[in-house]
Amino acid sequence: MTLLAVVGGTGLAGRAVVAHAVAAGHQVRSLSRHLPPADKRVAGADYVQADLRTGAGVDAALKGVDALVEAMDARAGAALQALPVMSVATLAAADRAGVQRCVLLTIVRAGECRMGYYQAQAARALSYEQSGLATSVVYATQFHNLVGGIFAAGAKVGIIPAFKGVSFQTISTADLAAVLVAQALHGGQEKSSVRAGGPAVQGMHEMANAWKLATGSKALVTALPLPGSFGAFLRAGKNLVPDAAVGTETFSDWLAEK
Numbered sequence: 001m002t003l004l005a006v007v008g009g010t011g012l013a014g015r016a017v018v019a020h021a022v023a024a025g026h027q028v029r030s031l032s033r034h035l036p037p038a039d040k041r042v043a044g045a046d047y048v049q050a051d052l053r054t055g056a057g058v059d060a061a062l063k064g065v066d067a068l069v070e071a072m073d074a075r076a077g078a079a080l081q082a083l084p085v086m087s088v089a090t091l092a093a094a095d096r097a098g099v100q101r102c103v104l105l106t107i108v109r110a111g112e113c114r115m116g117y118y119q120a121q122a123a124r125a126l127s128y129e130q131s132g133l134a135t136s137v138v139y140a141t142q143f144h145n146l147v148g149g150i151f152a153a154g155a156k157v158g159i160i161p162a163f164k165g166v167s168f169q170t171i172s173t174a175d176l177a178a179v180l181v182a183q184a185l186h187g188g189q190e191k192s193s194v195r196a197g198g199p200a201v202q203g204m205h206e207m208a209n210a211w212k213l214a215t216g217s218k219a220l221v222t223a224l225p226l227p228g229s230f231g232a233f234l235r236a237g238k239n240l241v242p243d244a245a246v247g248t249e250t251f252s253d254w255l256a257e258k
């Protein structure tokens with residue numbers, strides 16, 4: 001039986017990886033700074049406290065681990081600045097523990113967007129690509145939850161934002177988890193990288209209308225410009241990988257499930 005560590009196993013993507021790996025019969029250890037309450041745990045998984053920024057608890061948490069998936073995140077401030085270093089720390093700790101394969105979850109073409117969050121994601125990917133360990137980098141498109149979250153946040157002030165000229169190829173974290181676990185269990189010493197997108201490219205306006213219908217929101221779907229480097233990145237379709245549409249759950253499926 002493989003012992004898989006999921007660094008950030010309590011997060012949105014990490015939880016799905018833990019659930020997928022447990023269901024596939026693997027032994028799973030989630031690492032995070034905070035332990036989740038009982039009702040947020042995946043039955044059968046172990047949850048341990050470890051901080052990849054300070055190093056506290058990390059070596060003990062990786063003892064005996066065969067493969068690792070890194071699904072940590074930080075959105076802003078000092079934590080975001082530290083994120084690339086945390087990926088380097090993850091690799092160093094994995095090396096000390098003799099972990100056979102390390103898999104990083106990051107975002108498609110992050111290096112092509114000047115936004116700080118995306119630059120941090122690109123730096124993490126580079127550290128995996130350049131490390132001497134057997135690694136896989138999974139470049140994923142935006143999650144259904146991310147776009148749904150933008151709609152939900154806007155709806156609170158009466159507007160469901162549809163950024164002009166923007167499409168997404170959102171993927172479910174469950175579909176992505178299958179890709180991440182498959183990469184983690186990939187034998188051999190060679191490095192690999194894969195792109196993983198959702199099943200369909202959809203205009204944001206169409207997605208906004210689907211979200212409004214599914215949630216019964218009274219807010220108005222509103223076309224808005226999205227300035228800045230992130231807007232330019234999205235309008236250029238750099239967030240899309242139509243030739244790597246590995247997910248099966250559509251945005252509408254995800255809405256129906258919610």
Ligand SMILES: NC(=O)c1ccc[n+]([C@@H]2O[C@H](COP(=O)([O-])OP(=O)(O)OC[C@H]3O[C@@H](n4cnc5c(N)ncnc54)[C@H](OP(=O)(O)O)[C@@H]3O)[C@@H](O)[C@H]2O)c1
Nearest residue numbers: 008010011012013032033034051052072073106142143146
């Ligand atoms: N959102 C998207 O649309 C999208 C699309 C493609 C790829 N991704 C990638 O997916 C990754 C995961 O995103 P997510 O939304 O699932 O993240 P998330 O829900 O914010 O979860 C982050 C996880 O990291 C843990 N963490 C943060 N700092 C830590 C530290 N110092 N030591 C140990 N654990 C730490 C958190 O637990 P604690 O806070 O308890 O430590 C939590 O388990 C991102 O890095 C991003 O590259 C996201």
